[in-house]
Amino acid sequence: MKVGIVGSGSIGLLFAAYLSRAFDVNVYTKTEEQAVEINKYGILLKKGSGRTITFVTALPFSKWEGAEDISIIAVKQYQLVDIIEKINQLPSDPKNLLFLQNGMGHLKQLESIRARNIFVGSIEHGALRENPYTVSHNGMGMTNVAVFKGECEPLIQFVSSVPVEFPFAVRDQYHDMLVKKLMVNAxxxxxxxxxxxxxxxxxxxxNYYRVLEKLFEEVAEILELENTQAHLEQLINICHTTADNRSSMLKDLEAQRLTEIDAILGFILAEAVKKGKKTPLIESFYYLIKGKETGGKEVKI
Structure with a gap:
């Protein structure tokens, strides 16, 4: 089975390093320079004290045609516009597409895609790209996947061949799966x-924990979570098990990149408006992050 991975950030490199142990993997990069480096040095995977080098075929995104048996879209939510435009311009519809974005703001975008089968996933791993071909696997977890549109059989076939050391789980409902991850990210x-x-x-x-509880209460109400105590305990457990991790949003701000705040809190704010609910904390954190994205510089509203 051939696997295409669109995106060569931390998640793209992480998936390529592991999946290449079982599949023929092509990685599609934003720049030709990164593709050259990956082809030259391979992907260096760092996990604890271990180091492994895996060689894959790296190509610039301009050469992606969606011809692989499954294409994994591992870019930020705000980068999907260009990806979807390219998908809808391909001469033939891609067979199977798996989207791995945080939040739920991208789901409406997926409705416009011409593809036979569309899958979505949520990732529990912690990863950090250290340079164009090196990724550090900082936290082990599960990749949960589900059908967004189409048939499940190709997804089951793919998951059944994934290396056991990089576990996947096929879930029945994509909405419930993404809501659980959205709660954590939010x-x-x-x-x-x-x-x-x-x-x-x-x-x-x-003191930080008190704010966590209050923010969780707002998020849980808008997402209409059942058994909120169980969700809160899950959230606390994740904080413990990933205690040394720096969140993707924090890493984005440190690297002066855009964050996925619109796909996460922006989506929840839109849901709150639909339901006529007030969300002072969610709204405050949303605008604080938007302000940090600009480096604190004045922006006209």
């Missing part, structure tokens, strides 16, 4: 990004 990411702390600080510092 609380941990903005808090750690504004406070400039690792995930564990949110539960180890009693």
């Amino acid at each position: 609380v941990i990411n903005p808090l750690t990004a504004i406070l400039n702390v690792e995930n564990g600080a949110l539960v180890y510092n009693s």
